[in-house]
Amino acid sequence: MIALNSPVKPNLKKLTKFLEQVNKNGWYTNFGPLHKELTAKLEDYLGVQNLLLTNNGTSALQVAAKAIGSRDILATPFSFVATVSAFKWQKDKLAFADIDKHSLNLSPEAVKLAYRKGCKADTVVATHVYGNPCDVDAIDSLSEQNNFQTIYDAAHAFGVKLKDSSVLNYGDANTLSFHATKIFHTVEGGAIVFKDRVNFEKAEEIINFGIRPGRGVVDIGINAKLNEYQAAVGLVNLDEIDNILNHRAEIFHQYREGLKDFVELPKWHADANFNGAYMPILLESAEQMVEATKHLTNNNIQSRHYFEPSLDKVFVDSHNYGTRNSTSTAERILCLPMHAYLSHEEVTRVINTIKGMK
Incomplete structure (x- = not known):
């Protein structure tokens, strides 16, 4: 796993x-x-x-x-x-x-x-x-x-x-x-x-x-x-934070390079560095997100539908000035494995599994 x-x-x-x-x-x-x-x-x-x-x-x-x-x-x-x-x-x-x-x-x-x-x-x-x-x-x-x-x-x-x-x-x-x-x-x-x-x-x-x-x-x-x-x-x-940040940034870059032509990726701030906190991808629809989750699970890879739902759906008594983009994103977002102990070989396996989706 x-x-x-x-x-x-x-x-x-x-x-x-x-x-x-x-x-x-x-x-x-x-x-x-x-x-x-x-x-x-x-x-x-x-x-x-x-x-x-x-x-x-x-x-x-x-x-x-x-x-x-x-x-x-x-x-x-x-x-x-x-x-x-x-x-x-x-x-x-x-x-x-x-x-x-x-x-x-x-x-x-x-x-x-x-x-x-x-x-x-x-x-x-x-x-x-x-x-x-x-x-x-x-x-x-x-x-x-x-x-x-x-x-x-x-x-x-x-x-x-x-x-x-x-x-x-x-x-x-x-x-x-x-x-x-x-x-x-x-x-x-x-x-x-x-x-x-x-x-x-x-x-x-x-x-x-x-x-x-x-x-x-x-x-x-x-x-x-x-x-x-x-x-x-x-x-x-x-004491270990530099090594942790460097490794996470490396695998974050590996993910984005490997998946950029297969799934939608959030647009990163042009002046910012990567810290590899999470690895989010956007699927085409809520249905495709569910299928991707099942496909990854069947290949012993954990993932998380994170964040969902859009918080205006939770706190319905709060004023809403329009949340169409948030609602759509929350339905389609999926986070892939990301942590300090994740190997480059495991990242390659996750990338290939995503690419192998029907």
């Missing part, structure tokens, strides 16, 4: 040394030394400032919204459910605008149309789908024209750059997921990268019950801190 995903296994010898250090310190959570070390190393590696670790990617989205004062969200309908359920959970108002049918990211033209139709959202939430950057320049321009803030869900975009600068440097806040299935993981975990220091400091209070050291409780908060055991896993995995 060629697995769809296989999480990175932390080096146990290195991990044990970190865990022994945690036990010796007796400091297991609450912004411990490993938490501080991982924060500094991630900021350096990613080329960002104001990075705040969280206990998972969903908390990262919720805390980011609270810190920048979001209450009314205009979001992409083509993403993992947590991208918008995080806001619905905390009773934020939600609406959807369509995606670009080529990049599969939130369409700037659809956002522009939504505001022309009277959208009053104070925040736009856009996902860098499959690690493919949004048209950040266009969205930033619209942000200035329509006075909204931007949160980018960058759960798939670890290590992605635009013109040699991290994609995490755009917008007002970027959220990351460090779930075990992601390129870089802490088993469970996440992070937020803020543009402004004041929002970072606000979020730091929020994830610690609203407490500011030396001042006590200054606002309503929750507990969304990353603990020291999770930070230890992150430090171990960060």
Whole structure:
């Protein structure tokens, strides 16, 4: 069986040394030394400032919204459910605008149309789908024209750059997921990268019950801190991240070269690198997607219909400014095996299996 995903296994010898250090310190959570070390190393590696670790990617989205004062969200309908359920959970108002049918990211033209139709959202939430950057320049321009803030869900975009600068440097806040299935993981975990220091400091209070050291409780908060055991896993995995990213980028390129004349592939941002977060293909119809899934399964190859359905079909009580492209994409999308342990020979086998479809 060629697995769809296989999480990175932390080096146990290195991990044990970190865990022994945690036990010796007796400091297991609450912004411990490993938490501080991982924060500094991630900021350096990613080329960002104001990075705040969280206990998972969903908390990262919720805390980011609270810190920048979001209450009314205009979001992409083509993403993992947590991208918008995080806001619905905390009773934020939600609406959807369509995606670009080529990049599969939130369409700037659809956002522009939504505001022309009277959208009053104070925040736009856009996902860098499959690690493919949004048209950040266009969205930033619209942000200035329509006075909204931007949160980018960058759960798939670890290590992605635009013109040699991290994609995490755009917008007002970027959220990351460090779930075990992601390129870089802490088993469970996440992070937020803020543009402004004041929002970072606000979020730091929020994830610690609203407490500011030396001042006590200054606002309503929750507990969304990353603990020291999770930070230890992150430090171990960060040592291997260059090898992981390079390998995934290689097999991503191999897939796209091998399949470009046989299936439709998302159009990638011209100024972005590949991180190989996922390997999506688009079939001609929902029926062909089902047949492709069966064909791959019959050849012992896992795949996933991801993302589906279009999220406006889930949150039907939210305003919809038109989601035709998202609906069509969600019916036809299929993700192929992609992980750090996938071999070039296995990729060749998957490619040939797709080509062998009747």
